[in-house]
Amino acid sequence: MGEDLRFDGRVAVVTGGGRGLGRSYATLLAAHGAKVVVNDPGGSLDGAGVDDSAAHQVVREIAEAGGHAVASTESVATPEGGRAVIDTALGHFGGIDILVHNAGIVRRAPLSEMTYDDFEAVLDVHLRGAFHVVRPAFPLMCEAGYGRIVLTSSIGGLYGNDEVANYAAAKAGVVGLSNxxxxxxxxxxxxxxxxxxxxxxxxxxxxxxxxxxxxxxELVAPVVGYLAHESCSVTGEMFIALAGRVAMAAVTESPGVYRPSWSMAEVGDELDEIRDRTHPVTFPVVPDGHGDHIRYSFAMARQAGQVHA
Structure with missing residues (x-):
């Protein structure tokens, strides 16, 4: 295997970088030349408490391996915390090129029993936390004419799972923000x-x-590394990384059925064809999936002679 991709001269922020996946991302980026802000307040799995040692330990490991990193122990759960994370990159390394939002907590409960506090706490870290770091970083990237953002969703966000309504809702919302x-x-x-x-x-x-x-x-980190690299040729997409499988996920639609008017009973009568995804339709987010979706629907109406261009 030849030389892998390099990040020399790039500044990266990794939230939730003190353990698990985030630690793997941070150490990979640093090992390939990036200057890394390792952000992690070090709380427990449900977000309680703080432990500054998690982020600092990863920074030490990176330094001992000859890399460059600095710890940030702010919580992304607040706008002030998110801005402080980005300010750490600016203050120590002079900019931000790469933002990986990986921070997360889990608070499980059946939907019928989930408390409002547990719902809000999980959204604060996963979804609002994504906005809290993207919002200050994004204009800086646009002004510089360069940036790579990687946000974290979940199988639960795409397909749901039991007892994680808060987590699933947050992870689905992240997709919209990224798009x-x-x-x-x-x-x-x-x-x-x-x-x-x-x-x-x-x-x-x-x-x-x-x-x-x-x-x-370590089976996920190279995918994140590629998405964070200057050679990354895609945007507005979702990548699966699980047990060595790397794949793409996408929102698809059935071609659908056109009628000039509908009754409720007719929706039921046409249900099989409405749901028929034998020939799925996909609208890439960029350059204009939103507009392409509308134009596709309008075209069906025009073909039926109902709308004139």
Missing amino acids: VAAREGAAHNVTSNVIVPAAVTRMAEGIDTSAYPPMGP
Whole structure:
């Protein structure tokens, strides 16, 4: 294998970088030349408490390996904390080129029993936390004419899972945020993509993983590394990384059925054809998936002679 991709001269921020996947991302980027802000307040899995040692330990490991890193122990759960994370990159390394939002907490409960506090706390870190770091970093990247954003979704965000309504809602919302950043950043060489990772880390506590194939964070980190690299040729996409499988996820639609008017009963009568995805339709986010979706629907109406251009 030849020389892998390099990040010399680049500044990266990794939230949740003190453990698990985030630690793997931070150490990979640093090992390949990036200057890294390792952000992690070091709380427990449910977000309680703080432990500054997590981020500082990763920084020490990076330094001992000859790399450059600085710790940030602010919480992304508040706007002030998110801005402080980005300010750490500016203050220590003079800019920001790469933003990987990986920080997360878990608070499980059945939907019928989930408390409002647990719902809000998880959204604060995963979804609002993404905005709290993207918002101050994005204009800087656009002004500089360069940026790579990688936000973290989840299988739970795409397909749901039991007892994680808060987590699933937050992770689905991250996809929408990334898509907007991809669209608005396209003219400025700022890409935004989503990683949908799965690895045996602290978040797998309580799950029997004895029969799992190898699925450590090191199988996910190279995908994030590519999405963070200047050679990354895609934006507005979602990448799966699980147990050595790397794949793309996308929103697809069935071609659908056109009628000039509908009754409720007719929707039921046409349900099989409405749901028929034998020939799926996909609208890439960039350059204009939003507009392409509307134009596709309008075209069906025009073909039926109902709308005249």
